[in-house]
Amino acid sequence: MSRGPTMAKLCRFVKLNDRFNAQVFTFMLPGRILREFTPDIYSKDFVYGYQKWNVSFVRTDRHIGAFLKLQSPSQGLRCRLDFSFTVVNRDHFTKNVSFIEKSCEFSPEASVFGRKTFIEIEDLLKRNFLQESGELLLEVEMRNIHSIYECFMRLPKESSSGNHHGHNYHATNHHNSRHDGYEDRMESTYFMFGLSDWSISLFPDNSVAEADGSVEVQLQRHTSFDHLCYVRYRIILGDEGTFDSGDLEQVLDASGVGEPFTIGASVYRLARGRSTLRVKVEMISVVSVSEVYLSAVPSIGNSRSTSSGLTGSHMGGAARAHCYDRDKQAWILEADLTGKYLALRLFYTDISHVPRKFSRYVGWNIRLVSRGGSPRPKRTLDGPYSKYYVQQEADDGYVIRTDLLLDEVSSP
Structure with missing residues (x-):
């Protein structure tokens, strides 16, 4: 009788909340991997650093090999990170066996890293690594990820007069500029980040001399249009890093179009005489965002709650609002x-x-925005939040505290 595929089951997930964004994924590995002729064992896909990954384990005559694979590679995108594999010993943590790989650069050409000779099978059998269930407990720690997309954009041809025919693009009219100046638009190929496709576009202002030229830069999301998103990224232009934007933060609307920003230099100056311009985009984070309207007084709607990670529908004036996360699961936020x-x-x-027999890990954050008061969002206390959920008839609710006095919130 044939058996189905043997899986490495993810049984625990921990965020260490350090400056390296370290996260630990714990897997239960079937003990049958110690037997001869056992096929390779794989995990289901999981997400770290806004990319999809999986782990695999390969048995040879004497060793068990362990490998980490990037499941969402994109042409031009490189993911550099540190990772480690650890087999947990039942006796004491000092008897654990680990290996560490630092600054591994994952790409479409090199999407798998690991070690073929991670641990000897004889050690696993003799040194009390098998758990009472007969399985192996294995931890994968991932940290310090950097996702950088790089491409070379070919410059438009220069006219003999030194001026360049084209359109002048303005940040206040970027929707029109994307159509009116389409011939002069310089766009990258698509790349994957946060389970969405992205590209970067440059709109040169060729209506003036090169010395007075400028270029607008715009980030665009091409998939997942059912919610707003909050994105952090950085752009570097030129071979020697002629322009470096530093970290940028933007909210992209449901169309996926970000607000462009202007650089006070022409693409020709940025390229420094070359026929192509090097473009680097470091993607730092992206989260889905929803706006839901709640009232501090049942009959008056005067505050808006912005939830990172949930997509919502407006219910002006109500003390509760319905929300949906990116997996189309329903939630209710109540005052x-x-x-x-x-x-x-x-x-x-x-x-x-x-x-x-499964649990679901959910993370979110909440900011409060007053309709008539200060436009600056106010954070709730103790965020960001996370919780494991298991199947049950109804949820008791997660209480989120604020330091806003009800008298102040409900006053006109």
Whole structure:
């Protein structure tokens, strides 16, 4: 009788909340990998650093090999990170066996890194690595990821007079510029980040002399249009890093179009005499964002809550609002008006849809924006938040505290 594929099951996930964004994924590895003629064992895809990965384990005559693979490679995109594999010993953590790889650069040409001779099979059998269930407990730590897309854009041909015919693109009219000046638009190929496709576009202002020229730069998302997103990124132009934007933060609307920004130099000056311009984009983070309207007084709607990670529908004036995450799971955000300070309660209304014998890890953050007051968002206390959910009939709700007095919130 044939068996189905043997999997390495993800059983625990931990964020270390350090400056390297270290995360630990713990897998249960079937003990049958110690037997002869066992096929390679793989995990399901998981996400780290806004990219998809999986791990695999290969048995040879004497050793078990362990490998990490980038499952979402894009042409021109390189992901550099540190990672380690650790087999947990039942007796004491000092008897664990590990290996560490630093500054590994994953790309379409090199999407797998690891070690063929991670640990000897004889050691696993003799040194008490097998758990009581007969499985192996294995931790994969990933940290310090940098996702950098790089391409070379060919410059438009220069006219003999030194001026360049084209359109003058303005940040206030970027939707029109994308069509009116299409012939002069310089666009990169697509690359994958945060489970969406992206590109970068340059709009040269060729209507003036090169010395007075400028270029507008625009980031665009081409998939996942059902929600806003908050993105952090950095752009470097030129072979020697002639222009470096530093870290940028933007909210992209549901069309996926970001607000362009202007560089006070022509593409020809940035390229320094070359026929192509080197473009680097470092993607740092992206989260889905929804706006839901809640009221601190049931009959008056005067505050707006912005939730990172959930997509919502507006319910002006209500003390609760329905939200949907990017997996189309339903939530309810409710204002709690029973105390001295405003509190919120988040309910996972689709908790009964979590598959049996599985748990679902969800992370989110919330910012409060007043309709009539200061436009600067105010963070809730103790965020960002996360929780494991398992299947049950109803969710008791997650309480989110704020330092906003109810009297101040409900006053006109």
